[in-house]
Amino acid sequence: MSWAVYLGRRLAGAAVTLVLLSCAVFAATAVLPGDAVSAVAGPDASAAERARVRAALGLDRPVAARYADWAYRAVHGDLGTGFVGHRPVADVLAGRLPNSLLLAGLTLALAAPLAVGLGLSAGLRAGRGADRLISTLAQVAAGVPEFVAAALLIAVLSVRLDLLPRVSLVPLGGGPLDAPRGLVLPVLTLAAVGTAVATRLIRVSAADVATSPYVETARLNGVRGVRLALRHVLPNAAGPAVQALTLTTGVLVGGAVVVESVFDYPGIGRELQRAVAARDVPMVQGIATTLVAVMLLILLLGDVCGWLLDPARGEPR
């Protein structure tokens, strides 16, 4: 199969998934009982007042029509306006998404080499003491909630040692890079979780490769240690490792919502959490759909990289 066909298929699949999930997000926020009317009109509004607000927001129309309308505009770049503060959703995204991408990028820069190193060294010694230790630690660390890890880091590095600020205060009109000390704790927290998750995934693919016949042959020919890892295992485990790292981004997107809230970091996750608390329906729909689209794109990139890196690629799965 040519790469064009492969890419075309994958793009089509991602597009279908995006449509499905945006439907689900829309349905969850638009159909469920806690709708926007009470959020906008207030809990004590009269029936007439509620009806007026409902009509003004266009919520008296059928859900399918509302979704079609929303999707049509979204495709043309208009994600609507938030109920709270009347900010255009696209403006909020443009302002906050780069900050979150910065956080994710720094996290990946720290977590990826760590996870590859730990995953490879565990996978190559599958079943032995070092593997058991790394696997168990990673399993346990992956289960600790992000905010709990953040609280522990704050307790030690911020309260006890007074080394780092507890919140990521960003100067007015500046970005997170203008106050780099505020980035350290969020990045450390996310990297801890990301490393744990990715290590387990990479370990599995490394262990697969390490027990394969050609690596066994290389071993029998006297190739060992770093040379074995770099020349024989890594090229074959690189594809799955990249896919593992992209799978981790899903976990990081969720983690970012929490970590941004803990440290009051001006990212898209904190904006989403605020929109949920305020029941700002267009904002939740816009942000959630955008996050899903970003994730699908990253997963797609991971799949394509994994395919390109696979030395035995012939038939893409």
Add this chain to the structure above:
Amino acid sequence: MTGVQAGGERLLAEHTPARPRRRPLPLLAAAGASFVVAVALAGPLLAPYGPAERLGLPFQAPGGAHPLGTDLLGRDVLSRVLWGGRVIVLTGVGATLAAGAVGMAAGVLAGLAPRHTGDLVLRLVDALTVLPALLLMLVLAAGFPGSDLAVVAAVALATTPFSVRVLRAATRRVAATGYAETAYARGDGRWAVLVHDILPNIAGPALVDTALRLVASVHLTATAGFLGLGRGAPAPNWGRMVNENLPGASLSAAAFLAPTSLLVLLSVCVGLLADRAAGVVSGEGR
């Protein structure tokens, strides 16, 4: 999908034999988890004050009448810790059971169904797997503000797709072996084959899957509390306590460290038990 579950299906398929050894760690983990669950369930009976009573100045350091100090509204931290675990444990376990029932039914049926139907189920499941668990939870919570039940449903929904995948794969493996074929040839009905041949043989993967799901559920439930989802403000909840008391970290660290430590103990112990379960089931020495 949650981070804990990611890669778990491979964890199951793999065999990593090791020398059998005596392991004190799983025992310690079981003791730790039991301790936290006991505190959570029996805590309200032992609490010296009510969870919402304002008793003094905010963020008092530990000592005197308040062994763990007071929180941001001057409430007794010890009492709130004793009251605030119930919702975490009950929600976590409730979501694990609900997701287990749905995942088991859907996974086994999809495994036994004709190929096309099974593949269709898998496609739907894969679409859901892409959605970060937390995003799912936030969106659902936006629809049902202030409801603990919505949190249970969201956590269950976030952890189910993975179970369906794992159990479908396990069912297909069993169905492809001789047992099921032989039983059908003997003239056993579908139900009998399901009960006598399929279910006993997927019990191992199902157990590990449940353990991983419990870890993920505790993780998500605590996070939901931290983000203020579920029952509203005066209700005590370890997750929310961390959120409420972090701003006063420099005045009284005990106010956020007490719930934090219990959550660490719970998630680490449950994580160790899940890891052990995977080890036993994948054929490692007992």
